[in-house]
Amino acid sequence: MMDPSHILFMAAAASLCYGLIHLLQFLYHELTNPLVGGPRNPSWIFGNVKELGSETGLTERWQEEFGPIYLFRGLFSRRKLYVADVKALSYIVANDARFVRVPVDVKFKVGLLGEGLLTVVGDDHKRQRRILNQAFGGPQIRYLTEIFVKKAVQLRDMWVAELAQGNSVAPDLTVDICDGIGRMTLDVIGEAGFNHEFQALADTGKPNKLAELLTNLFHSPEARRNWMFLQLQTLIPALKLLPLPGQKALATAHATMYSIASQIVSESKRALSDGEKSFDSSKRDLLSILLKANMPTSIPAHQRLSDAELIAQISTFVAAGHETTSNAIAWALHSLSLHRATQRKLREELSTISSENPTMDELNSLPYLESVVREALRFHGPVAFVDRMATQDDVLPLSRPYIDKTGKSHDTLPIRKGQIVHMSILALNHDQDIWGPDAGEFRPERWENVPSGAGAIPGMPHPNLFSFFAGQTNCIGYRFALVEIKALLFTLIRAFEFEPAVPSSRIGRCGSLVRTPMYLDDLERGTSLPMNMKPVNKQE
Numbered sequence: 001m002m003d004p005s006h007i008l009f010m011a012a013a014a015s016l017c018y019g020l021i022h023l024l025q026f027l028y029h030e031l032t033n034p035l036v037g038g039p040r041n042p043s044w045i046f047g048n049v050k051e052l053g054s055e056t057g058l059t060e061r062w063q064e065e066f067g068p069i070y071l072f073r074g075l076f077s078r079r080k081l082y083v084a085d086v087k088a089l090s091y092i093v094a095n096d097a098r099f100v101r102v103p104v105d106v107k108f109k110v111g112l113l114g115e116g117l118l119t120v121v122g123d124d125h126k127r128q129r130r131i132l133n134q135a136f137g138g139p140q141i142r143y144l145t146e147i148f149v150k151k152a153v154q155l156r157d158m159w160v161a162e163l164a165q166g167n168s169v170a171p172d173l174t175v176d177i178c179d180g181i182g183r184m185t186l187d188v189i190g191e192a193g194f195n196h197e198f199q200a201l202a203d204t205g206k207p208n209k210l211a212e213l214l215t216n217l218f219h220s221p222e223a224r225r226n227w228m229f230l231q232l233q234t235l236i237p238a239l240k241l242l243p244l245p246g247q248k249a250l251a252t253a254h255a256t257m258y259s260i261a262s263q264i265v266s267e268s269k270r271a272l273s274d275g276e277k278s279f280d281s282s283k284r285d286l287l288s289i290l291l292k293a294n295m296p297t298s299i300p301a302h303q304r305l306s307d308a309e310l311i312a313q314i315s316t317f318v319a320a321g322h323e324t325t326s327n328a329i330a331w332a333l334h335s336l337s338l339h340r341a342t343q344r345k346l347r348e349e350l351s352t353i354s355s356e357n358p359t360m361d362e363l364n365s366l367p368y369l370e371s372v373v374r375e376a377l378r379f380h381g382p383v384a385f386v387d388r389m390a391t392q393d394d395v396l397p398l399s400r401p402y403i404d405k406t407g408k409s410h411d412t413l414p415i416r417k418g419q420i421v422h423m424s425i426l427a428l429n430h431d432q433d434i435w436g437p438d439a440g441e442f443r444p445e446r447w448e449n450v451p452s453g454a455g456a457i458p459g460m461p462h463p464n465l466f467s468f469f470a471g472q473t474n475c476i477g478y479r480f481a482l483v484e485i486k487a488l489l490f491t492l493i494r495a496f497e498f499e500p501a502v503p504s505s506r507i508g509r510c511g512s513l514v515r516t517p518m519y520l521d522d523l524e525r526g527t528s529l530p531m532n533m534k535p536v537n538k539q540e
């Protein structure tokens with residue numbers, strides 16, 4: 001039998017060799033890295049992550065300094081390749097089997113959402129996407145428009161009632177619009193997504209369990225710190241033994257979403273198996289369509305979604321479809337409040353529809369509304385970036401050459417297996433070489449004559465809009481989001497005149513993945529966008 005001290009010695013030697021190999025690999029990659037630029041690494045553990053979460057417009061400023069391709073650091077100083085070059089981005093999107101979701105991010109999201117469309121990869125992703133596509137098609141969205149409009153009217157009426165309680169001489173109302181809009185989009189995703197009444201708008205003023213939980217997780221003053229610790233724990237599972245901040249918020253969010261979702265799925269399945277008695281066959285919410293598409297009579301057994309996968313889609317819809325859309329709407333209203341002539345022009349167009357309850361086709365028939373929505377999505381890019389990891393050594397083609405450390409110019413950039421690429425949606429949306437010198441201005445009219453360079457952007461649903469990403473993992477909910485945003489702008493802009501309540505220099509895009517409006521001089525407040533509103537018919 002082997003001496004235990006011998007075994008220990010061999011284990012220690014093996015760990016040392018393993019560590020040494022990684023250190024040598026790290027040093028080799030550092031020394032042979034051809035890229036020159038990139039920000040300073042302020043912390044070996046946190047890399048540039050802390051400053052990225054708290055400084056608005058940082059990656060854009062780095063891009064001005066280092067160009068559209070540079071390296072920065074993730075957790076544990078992991079090298080991330082920032083890419084905002086249109087040719088490189090098109091290549092990555094077109095080769096999505098070679099550029100996959102980053103495993104550590106996937107693991108982290110699975111802990112919150114389960115194995116839904118946002119977290120599965122490879123064949124499972126293809127299988128889930130094939131079934132889910134049936135729920136997100138045009139005919140369903142046409143039907144769901146009724147819900148978007150109904151909820152928009154409920155929010156409008158709530159603000160009208162608040163105005164009526166105010167002073168009739170100066171009938172202005174200052175509202176933090178993020179709260180109402182967030183409640184509206186949560187109600188929409190509940191009813192349109194899975195026929196569930198969250199009652200978030202009806203309970204305005206009262207805390208809403210799920211809304212509060214999502215706020216704690218994503219937008220509370222502690223959220224940024226918590227997310228960083230949670231990611232560290234995903235990278236080093238042994239850290240889960242320590243009571244680091246954020247664990248409790250994540251566990252509560254997961255448990256709450258799971259219990260709501262599993263109840264909804266089992267009720268809907270029961271109704272479906274009871275036949276016509278209790279299952280309304282005209283039901284068109286996303287889950288009902290999904291359940292019908294997933295029935296044994298509709299699909300071969302090996303392609304069906306398991307119960308766990310069905311439950312995971314519900315938290316996925318909430319996570320992917322609530323914050324993104326509410327921020328897109330809040331930012332659109334922010335820009336409209338700063339551009340009063342644009343707001344008036346939009347209102348004029350909206351008033352050409354006589355009904356208060358427009359259909360999807362009516363909303364889609366309004367060209368200026370279309371331009372305003374596209375411009376808001378371009379200008380604010382509610383999802384700021386998408387990360388992917390190279391599964392093999394590769395060579396990225398570039399539209400603009402880069403100069404290496406020795407001063408040589410290159411049209412392509414070799415990258416190694418395992419390299420994380422950070423695709424900046426926001427930077428591409430603001431690229432002056434593509435959009436012209438006024439790329440940094442909110443100007444919906446640009447969509448009447450899109451610059452030819454924008455045609456090279458791999459976007460959805462228009463080739464030139466990267467905000468919903470592109471390729472096989474593009475946003476499945478883009479139709480849903482576009483019509484929901486239009487329905488809310490239609491209803492609110494017809495009813496209210498919006499003016500900024502604080503100087504625009506105090507409001508900035510903060511957060512990491514989904515950039516939300518916050519006071520730059522008071523980040524502790526979390527997501528916040530105060531706005532002065534007055535009824536349109538009382539305009540001077």
Ligand code: HEM
Nearest residue numbers: 117118320321324325328383468469473474475476477481
């Ligand atoms: C303005 C609103 C929205 C924006 C800007 C947006 C943006 C995006 C982006 C950039 C992605 C790619 C993420 C990645 O792969 O890492 C994505 C994926 C996704 N989005 Fe959206 N989204 C929006 C609204 C919605 C809505 C309303 C829903 C659902 C009701 C939704 C559901 C999803 C899902 C399920 C995925 C994963 C798709 C897949 O992997 O096949 N999104 N979205």
